[in-house]
Amino acid sequence: MLKGNAIVGQSGGPTSVINASLAGVVEAAGKSKAIDRVFGMRFAIEGLLNDYLLDLSAEPADIWKKLKTTPSSALGSSRHKLTDDDFAPILKQLQKYDIRYFFMIGGNDTMDTIHRIVEHAGAAGHEMIGVGVSKTVDNDLHGTDHTPGYASAARYVALSVLQSGLLARDMQRVDQFAIFQTVGRSAGWLPAAAACAKRSAADAPHIILLPERPFDRAAFLAEVARCQKKYGFVSIVCGEGITNPDGSPVSASETTDKFSNVEFGAMGGTSAAMMLHKMISDEFGWRGEFQVTESLQMCAADRAVKLDIDEAYGCGKQAVKLAEQGTSGVMVTLTRESKRNEPYRSGFGQISLAEAANAERPMPDKFIRSDGMFVTKAFLEYAAPLVGDLPDYVNLTIKKASAKARS
Template sequence: MGKGNAVVGQSGGPTSVINSSLAGIVEGCREVADIDRLLGMRWGIEGFMADQLVDLSAQSQATIDALRHTPSSILGSSRHKLQDADLPAILAQLQRHDIRTIFMIGGNDTMDTIHRLTDYAADAGYELRGVGVPKTVDNDLFATDHTPGYPSAARYTALSVQQSGRLARDMQKVDQYTIYQSIGRDSGWLAAAGALAKRCEEDAPHLVYLPERAFDRDRFLADVAAVHARVGYVSIVCGEGIRYADGTPVSASRTTDRFSNVEFGAMGGASVGMRLHSMISEEFGWRGEFQVTESLPMCAIDRAVDTDLSEAHACGREAARLAGTGASGVMVTIERESNDPYRSILGTAPLSEVAVRAKPMPDEMINDAGNFPTEAFFDYLRPLVGDLPTYAALRLDGTGS
């Protein structure tokens, strides 16, 4: 392949470290001999079709350095679902700008976009390399130990539940229960992270409900009553995507997005946290509160994990290196070599596999009751998140000593 330009886009929801991956791609492309310029898609593939591009090669090194610690998606994102009718227009744009390499940072749908574009270009006789960089706080991408962005979002969740759990414990004479709702449409990786800081039975959370297990209202209320009787208050974490056994979302929403994914808590349905809140209030007559962070774990750079930032950057650089070797149709993956000390290497997975498969939490990471993660999950997560704070505990035996 002769010299040409490259383009990179960010797609879907952001993470705290997605811009670090972008910085890695920018720096890596400088070392690839057959890439002249690196262009950035404004607003993802949707903006690319509208010829909204920025010259990343012209940015100062200070700007690229700052990207490594800048939250959200600096290029602007999109959730446009690629249609077959879009492909000719995209190919025309690729030809217009002499783009021979495309990088996309995103999740399953994004990997599917690259896969379809490179296949279409090949059928049209146009040489195009495509390399994906993983990104999602949901951590449900197939073939990678974890996704850049997940460790930081998991830390955000663990700290939030730990600190709001202290509030719930100390305010139990006012509010007998609290519900923390986590994002995570089809997998419970992020919701489960809320239990990482728990040290004893009294600590929050007491119950964790995940999309991998069918939700049962009667069993849920029995769990709540049992915890309240033992501890005096109830702290609950739930994933936004929990469903009943028949597949109906607990949020009862019937609204879907452009990818046919249910819009949890959208018009036509309350959030799942509100649903659970109502169930408890109606059953027991208790006062309680719910907390819905929505997209905040996606952009909290103040809680970003250093290892996550470094791995995200390394994935970007590796994507550029792979393109320089002629690789195409692959996504960069993270492979864990050791837990203690934590050590990882980078690998690849075919886009054709990543695009059509997901990675739910495995059975051994969820307890038999389906209402709490197991030690196997905590062993997996601790090296990614790092140390969490330990707070004061008073002696309550009345001795004062």
């Protein structure tokens, strides 16, 4: 059995439960006979490059239980893009601290980072095991039923649309439409989750626009008009990354980040929701509002799902278990063990880091309605156990009063 120290980092955008995965890694590593000390990267790979490591073994033992329900990324995160010049100083740090077990919690880019560092370390003669823990609210990682963080973010979206939908309904004499935009880039898993809020045809949301389908302006405006006429208002949910038929973003953003990804929301200077708002206002002359919550859905611990916390924690522990067994170059995944109509039950699997880093998982066709503007029953069956029970709000019967006295 390989013996030495372990290091763990959190990278990319946070989630409501990423700290639960951190707690799982640290607590399991602390009990391992193969691991002496556990270090944490302060601000992910930047901490490793800059010799800013935290001694997590020195933290009070009771802190990890509380950390499981603490939002955001306790170690600090980063979106540093590895260059060839980074590997020599990284190797020096790995040798300096005798790092033999390398863990990171993150998404596609993070899995690529682990893979490259472990490969370079091995080529330089430094034996090290690397295991990734999946994380992303986008839910677009390949090879897993869902990702830790998605369930809580999905619940945030469903609750937000449920409650803002009631507001939109009751304010329809002022605002005829409301648009809620989610994060998720090119994946529609988060906007789709809004459908969990719907109990009847009149309830919000009426339209869900997913990045997996090209935006059809004419069809969209026709559906907006139909819903507003039928219900008195229209509730729309859109993914930030929806695109026109030519592939250009509906947000009209031309700004990209260091990974060449289109910047949405504030950094892009515009948003899909803003553009949809303008389309509707210009076409119909209606008042309306748009809601862009951005990172709030990524760190709302008050709406975190217990199942999500437990699975995230379990993924962290599973990563250490695999590493102790000598398994390297993999990402821990979640599997759905329950069959249809059975109580939800999950387990753990694994996928190679290389495969996880180089593939994305869009929503499958079976989850998307034929017109591309809502989801199917199959998606609701997939998402409902993750989102959990939602409040059962009541409606007045709206029976118009008569001046005639009751007999």
